Amino acid sequence: MSSFQNAFHFDSLVWDWVIGVYLFLAGMSAGAVMISIYLKRNVIDDCPSQNGIIRATAILAPLGIILGLLILVFHLTKPLSFWKILLNFNFTSVMSMGVILFQIYMLLLFAWLASLFYNDIQRIAGGILKKIPGANGALKLTQRFQNPLELTLASLAVLLAAYTGFLLSALKTYPLLNNPVLPILFLLSSLSSGAAACLLLGVIGFKEPMRSHSVRWIHRFEGPLVLFELFVLFAFFSGLYFGGGQKEVAVMAAIGGGFWSIWFWFGVVGLGMLAPLCMNAFGPLSWRHKRGYLALVTSLSLLGVLMLRTFILYAGQMTTV
DSSP: OOHHHHHHOOTTOOSOHHHHHHHHHHHHHHHHHHHHHHHHHHTOOSOGGGOHHHHHHHHHHHHHHHHHHHHHHHHSSSGGGTHHHHHSOOTTOHHHHHHHHHHHHHHHHHHHHHHHTHHHHHHHHHHHHHTSTTHHHHHHHHHHTHHHHHHHHHHHHHHHHHHHHHHHHTOTTOTTTSOTTHHHHHHHHHHHHHHHHHHIIIIIISOOOTTSHHHHHHHHHHHHHHHHHHHHHHHHHHHHHTTOHHHHHHHHHHHSSSHHHHIIIIIIIIIIIIHHHHHHHHSOHHHHTSHHHHHHHHHHHHHHHHHHHHHHHHHHTSOOO
């Protein structure tokens, strides 16, 4: 069997690449929500519903979480029985607590989006809403309570971004995953993917001006975010390495050589972090204001986050205690 096949198929593997895609989509959704709520409250001066970044979030945030959950459902051994976990809660289970978090997050997400796009909804579906008892009243409530709604949603987005890290860190038999730094790393990578996805769809899809306040703020935010993410990665691996025993073995197996080491250094760190960082900081100024250049930079960032999630998932399961 080739080294490539060995990297994706080994005896201790439980969660495969499908879970990696789910982790990426859930994190991207949470990151987009956190960034858009901040922009709406502190950066955007005009109507938020007309802003390209907010419009991008209105698609990316629900789509990411719905696609992620659909991937999980069809990845189950008995997908048609998925509804049982939605109704039978176990408050001592990390997985069950995550299901509760997803449900509340989705409910508040749609309510917040309804409050933002109230006028658009009334213009497009006002006639239909009048025929549904209580629909208009519920829609008006989202506007009335928009401030507490978005503050609660922002808190849930932070929890959702970190939750995927908590979920993996609860696997005590895998020393690389059983690490308290992992939720912080996943929170930061969620912000990275959320920022990149919002820029990509907001600027390319919804024609948000390259020099708008929201786009410029995200550009200023991205650089320090990537640097801090690199620092957390260093803390993540150095803490494990100096922990000795199987922790040290897990680190060397992951980044000390072999397929996943190449994946990490050239894919995650090189293409996904350093390349976008350098392109944003040192690329010709005329290029940085072109949509094609932005599409390339944001695509590399998204690829880097997806590769990071996949790396953590696979490399983390290679070594057991």
